[in-house]
Amino acid sequence: MIIDDHAHWFSAKPLSEKEFIMASAESWLEDEINADVFTMNKLRPFYLTLSKEMKKLLGENFIEERNRMIRDDPVNYIRFLFNDAKICCIVIDEGFGKKEMDIPVKYKLLFRIESVINDQLFSLPFDKALEYFEETLREKIRNGYAGFKSIIAYRTGLKVVCDEELAKRDFSSEERDWFGKKAKGFRDFLLCKTLEIGKELKVPVQIHTGAGDRDIKFDLSRPSYLTDLVRKYEGKVVLVHAGYPYHREAAWMSYIFPSVYLDVSQVIPFAPLAAFNILREVYEVAPLNKVMYGSDAFNIPEIAWLGAKLAKRAFSMLSDTLLQLGLFEEKDVKEMEERFFYTNAYYLYGFDK
Numbered sequence: 001m002i003i004d005d006h007a008h009w010f011s012a013k014p015l016s017e018k019e020f021i022m023a024s025a026e027s028w029l030e031d032e033i034n035a036d037v038f039t040m041n042k043l044r045p046f047y048l049t050l051s052k053e054m055k056k057l058l059g060e061n062f063i064e065e066r067n068r069m070i071r072d073d074p075v076n077y078i079r080f081l082f083n084d085a086k087i088c089c090i091v092i093d094e095g096f097g098k099k100e101m102d103i104p105v106k107y108k109l110l111f112r113i114e115s116v117i118n119d120q121l122f123s124l125p126f127d128k129a130l131e132y133f134e135e136t137l138r139e140k141i142r143n144g145y146a147g148f149k150s151i152i153a154y155r156t157g158l159k160v161v162c163d164e165e166l167a168k169r170d171f172s173s174e175e176r177d178w179f180g181k182k183a184k185g186f187r188d189f190l191l192c193k194t195l196e197i198g199k200e201l202k203v204p205v206q207i208h209t210g211a212g213d214r215d216i217k218f219d220l221s222r223p224s225y226l227t228d229l230v231r232k233y234e235g236k237v238v239l240v241h242a243g244y245p246y247h248r249e250a251a252w253m254s255y256i257f258p259s260v261y262l263d264v265s266q267v268i269p270f271a272p273l274a275a276f277n278i279l280r281e282v283y284e285v286a287p288l289n290k291v292m293y294g295s296d297a298f299n300i301p302e303i304a305w306l307g308a309k310l311a312k313r314a315f316s317m318l319s320d321t322l323l324q325l326g327l328f329e330e331k332d333v334k335e336m337e338e339r340f341f342y343t344n345a346y347y348l349y350g351f352d353k
Helices: 017-022 037-042 045-058 062-072 073-087 124-143 163-170 184-200 225-230 247-256 274-282 301-326 328-350
Strands: 003-008 087-093 106-112 145-152 206-210 235-241 262-263 297-299
Touching: 003 225, 003 301, 017 037, 017 062, 017 206, 045 062, 045 301, 062 073, 062 274, 073 087, 087 297, 087 301, 106 163, 124 163, 145 184, 145 301, 163 184, 184 206, 184 225, 225 235, 225 247, 235 247, 247 262, 274 301, 297 301, 301 328
Parallel strands: 003 087, 003 297, 087 106, 106 145, 145 206, 206 235, 235 262
Antiparallel strands: none
16 A cells, blocks of 8 residues: 655546646646746656556546546545555645545645745734744644645745844845745744754654745755754654755765655656656665655646556566665565555654554
């Protein structure tokens, strides 16, 4: 069975082929920019792979068959996909998208801290804003959330400095970006507070690293920028997307620092050819208890389905390679597989509770 450790809300709705293609777009949508984004998205390696796999599953007219099944029972359609891919559980960052229907597997929620870092928070005095932020995080865990997620790489980047005086100064700054007040020192300080609370409450903190969608501060998203932050941290930090294309940095950090974990979401399935390569390169040094499977699914369930299928194939290739090279015993390969697809996420996100 497979636990998908990083996804967002998705739903199953009847779609035209064009709508289906654009539902997984991470770039601009057609009404947002004067450019041919449709052709770009139709010819992505991701979509060409998805189309091929959907034809194998549902036939040549897969869009028509998909829509028929969804009209009959959308939840059962998701169940059909997840049974085929052997997905049993999902960890959902609810900061993107909204819940529109039931998800027919067990799931855990993560609270995205940026959802509360808004103009309302900045309208409070500094001390009250900090108090409100901390209490919100604690309340989320009391209400059953499994941990926290930060997308500070989309805001001010991963060169995080934990300095309360700098936080107070930047809190009052009026400098703005597309997301609102920039306030880098304050945002940095809130991430530091999140890590403190995560450690105290024994819950993980996911941090987006590496490539992302059109809004990413890509030049400020390398995992290694977090080195000082995690060096002596005694909680659990998950470097989401393994920092791809800087995944070897994330792997080495997981090798050196007890607090650091990583997942390979987004790369699998959005870069199909990279699936085997990222596993091979991450496992050059990453301990078996530190790496997890994830998809970064959003909007449509087929992203999660394809991710699980590609990950299983890539892992099979990795297993064969390790055994052919005589590096691992068969029992070690089996443990690696169980941990990667299930056990690590099962305990990290509290599916045992």
